[in-house]
Amino acid sequence: MLVVVGIVLAVTLTGSGGGPGAGSAGDTVKGYLEALAKGDAETALSYSDDQPASKEFLTDDILKQQIAKWPITNIRILNDDGNASSLGMAQVHVAANFGDKTSDATLQLKRSNNRWRLDSAALKLQPSPGIGSEAAATTMTFFGKPVGDGTTYVFPGWIDVGSSNPYVEVKAQPLLLDSLTSYTPWVQADFSINDAGNKAVMDAIADVYASCQKSNQLSPPPPCPESIRNSDGSLVDGTISWGVADLSQVKLQSFDPYHLTMMFFGKVTIPLGARDTSGSQTTGSLSPFVTGTADLTKTPPALDFQN
Numbered sequence: 001m002l003v004v005v006g007i008v009l010a011v012t013l014t015g016s017g018g019g020p021g022a023g024s025a026g027d028t029v030k031g032y033l034e035a036l037a038k039g040d041a042e043t044a045l046s047y048s049d050d051q052p053a054s055k056e057f058l059t060d061d062i063l064k065q066q067i068a069k070w071p072i073t074n075i076r077i078l079n080d081d082g083n084a085s086s087l088g089m090a091q092v093h094v095a096a097n098f099g100d101k102t103s104d105a106t107l108q109l110k111r112s113n114n115r116w117r118l119d120s121a122a123l124k125l126q127p128s129p130g131i132g133s134e135a136a137a138t139t140m141t142f143f144g145k146p147v148g149d150g151t152t153y154v155f156p157g158w159i160d161v162g163s164s165n166p167y168v169e170v171k172a173q174p175l176l177l178d179s180l181t182s183y184t185p186w187v188q189a190d191f192s193i194n195d196a197g198n199k200a201v202m203d204a205i206a207d208v209y210a211s212c213q214k215s216n217q218l219s220p221p222p223p224c225p226e227s228i229r230n231s232d233g234s235l236v237d238g239t240i241s242w243g244v245a246d247l248s249q250v251k252l253q254s255f256d257p258y259h260l261t262m263m264f265f266g267k268v269t270i271p272l273g274a275r276d277t278s279g280s281q282t283t284g285s286l287s288p289f290v291t292g293t294a295d296l297t298k299t300p301p302a303l304d305f306q307n
Helices: 002-016 027-038 043-045 059-068 177-181 195-212
Strands: 073-083 087-096 101-112 115-118 123-125 140-141 152-154 161-163 169-171 189-193 252-254 261-267 270-275 281-286 289-295 301-305
Touching: 027 043, 027 059, 027 087, 027 115, 043 059, 043 270, 101 177, 152 270, 161 169, 189 195, 189 252, 195 261, 195 301, 252 270
Parallel strands: none
Antiparallel strands: 073 087, 087 101, 101 115, 123 152, 140 161, 169 189, 252 261, 261 289, 270 281, 289 301
């Protein structure tokens, strides 16, 4: 009996210490997701033989940022299809919660050295289509670091997608388990101007009109975009008082992510004072309708008036 017990214990201990992939295909998927849920990047990567070329975004620190935002819970193996196990292949239908989002995918596995392995343990993201022609896309960042136009690797889950341009807001589609099955996934992102960008453009417009106030000429020097027509010669140049421009009717629209520009348009009202040739003081206003574009690649935005 002692000999038999010893053999049973030896078999049990050998079977329990197999490491990642030693159990069923479903065990491999579950173990992978549990490693992600714990913030253990190295263990998560060990469930695949296909190791990423770069681990810049595959660290414990970044993984813990991901699960702090979207904890991975409620891991369920819905089907462990080993019909092709004799060929060294399996399919595992799995679902898990990433924060309040449910990810439901069928993952492909292959058997290598008597272990079930994921095809990939990280998402391999290719440059987004159009990145070469869309200026906003070239500013994309992950976790505050530039993505650039090369291949990027991340774990599925919450991705801190942003922009290196302080005026651009980025909203991206979630990258969950189904992205592991895509051959060429990329970040599907929408770019827009943020509140800071809107304010920066309006402040830039206000600044160019404030420059007019520094002059007493009929045609102030740049960057002031306005001048007073004095066709009858009744106003004396050098006596003009430019007031504070009312920009309340100027609007912003048509953000262009391909060139990182924003259109502005509307009526500007500027109170004026001057002395005429008779020596009398006269008052009035200038009310031009202005249009133009703001270049958001510059800080502050550079303005191009088109009127």
